[in-house]
Amino acid sequence: xxxRTSTRAKLTPFLFLAPAGLVLGLFWFLPALMAVLxxxxxxxLGSSTDLLSQxxxxxxxxxxxxxxxxxxxxxxxxxxxxxxxxxxxLVILPLLLAILVNTPMRGIGFFRAAYYLPVVIPIVVVGLTxxxxxxENGLVNYVGQTLFPWLLxxxxxxxxxxxxxxxxxxxxxxxxxxxxxxxxxxxxLQGIPRDIYESADLDGASRIxxxxxxxxxxMLPQMGLVGIISCINALKVFAEIWVLTKGGPLDSxxxxxxxxxxxxxxxxxxxxxxxxxxxxxxxxxxxxxLNKYYSDRxxxx
Numbered sequence: 001x002x003x004r005t006s007t008r009a010k011l012t013p014f015l016f017l018a019p020a021g022l023v024l025g026l027f028w029f030l031p032a033l034m035a036v037l038x039x040x041x042x043x044x045l046g047s048s049t050d051l052l053s054q055x056x057x058x059x060x061x062x063x064x065x066x067x068x069x070x071x072x073x074x075x076x077x078x079x080x081x082x083x084x085x086x087x088x089x090l091v092i093l094p095l096l097l098a099i100l101v102n103t104p105m106r107g108i109g110f111f112r113a114a115y116y117l118p119v120v121i122p123i124v125v126v127g128l129t130x131x132x133x134x135x136e137n138g139l140v141n142y143v144g145q146t147l148f149p150w151l152l153x154x155x156x157x158x159x160x161x162x163x164x165x166x167x168x169x170x171x172x173x174x175x176x177x178x179x180x181x182x183x184x185x186x187x188x189l190q191g192i193p194r195d196i197y198e199s200a201d202l203d204g205a206s207r208i209x210x211x212x213x214x215x216x217x218x219m220l221p222q223m224g225l226v227g228i229i230s231c232i233n234a235l236k237v238f239a240e241i242w243v244l245t246k247g248g249p250l251d252s253x254x255x256x257x258x259x260x261x262x263x264x265x266x267x268x269x270x271x272x273x274x275x276x277x278x279x280x281x282x283x284x285x286x287x288x289x290l291n292k293y294y295s296d297r298x299x300x301x
Contacts, residue, residue: 005041014036016219017202024294035274035277035278036274036278038055038270038271038274039059039062039063039271039274040058040059040060040062040271040276041055041056041057041058041062041271042055042062042271043055043056043269043270043271044054044057047162048107049105057119058271060276062271062272062275063275063278063279065275066272066275066276066279067242068083070252071254071259072256072259072276073260074254075251075254075255075256075258076256077158077256078251078252078253078254078255078256079234079235079237079256079257081166082166082169082170082173082234082237082255083231083234083235084168084173085150085166085170086170086173086177086230086234087227087230087231089174090173090174090177090178090226091181091223091226091230093178094177094178094179094180094181094184094185094226095185095219095223097115097182097185098182098183098185098186098188099185099189099215100212101115101186102189102190104224107176112182112186115178115179115181115247116179116180116182116183117180118175118176118178118179119141119176119177119179119180121176123176123239123240123243124239124243125174126176126240126243127172127239127243127244128243130168130172130244131159131243131244134158134159134168135157136155136156136157137155140158141155141156144156150210159244159245159249160249161217161249162249162250163252165245165248165249165252165253166252167246168244169240169241169244169245169253172240172244173237175239177215177230177233181226181229181230182196182230183220184225184226185220185226188219188221188222189215189219190217192214192215196218197210197214200213200214204206206232218243219220220295221295222294223295224276224291224292224296225289225295227295228288228292229296230286231284231287231288231291232288233285235256235257235280235284235287236257236280236284237255237257238255238257238258238261241253241254241255241257241258242258242261247259247262254263256276256279256280256283257280259276260273260276260277260280261273263276
């Protein structure tokens, strides 16, 4: 093979990858780099017609301001409350649901589709529907007062009270995410050899023992994956907050991403918003690495 042919063979894969690399560079790496640089500047869009004059290098001032901003600290606290409220149910409940729909029975396809249906419904439709359900004269109050009259003596405006708004948003997120994570678990369950369960049956293991001592350990990689995905999605939650509460009442549902949106698109403070984005990126990266480390560790023991 001549040197010219050899060089062409080496360059061919890069030529095929070039369009994808160009798209990634323009729409992912370049914006990410711009966000990092912008986080070290004071940018107030709309203050001048000269775009370059609106950028002023201020070093770490945006990051130091985050530590003194009570609204950012509240948003930071709310993000962790939201994460701790939705991630454990989204790791456990879809697994139970997947075990249920993995049982061979007539019409099981219908139930799988029904549980997955909320995933494909647009979040705006979901939000508007749940706003109606959470209303004082809505279905949630009606069912609660009918089944638990001693607990729910009066209709509750779930989305208008600081004490209940965050829990109401969490419930919507859990309801919408169940089907998505159920599919991940279902793929893992169907990859488990059936002879393992048959051996357990011969040993006299009950149904609960089979799932406790066989299914659960074998599903640890999938549980780790669901944990990572649900953590990332919880930290960057925005649509549910925007549709249901718009951060209220009294900032009780303002998360970091919603606060970033307020700073960037309501106050046009792009430098400060970029600093919030970098803080969120650091949190997400650290949490994902920690989650993956422990998932791999328990999956191999």
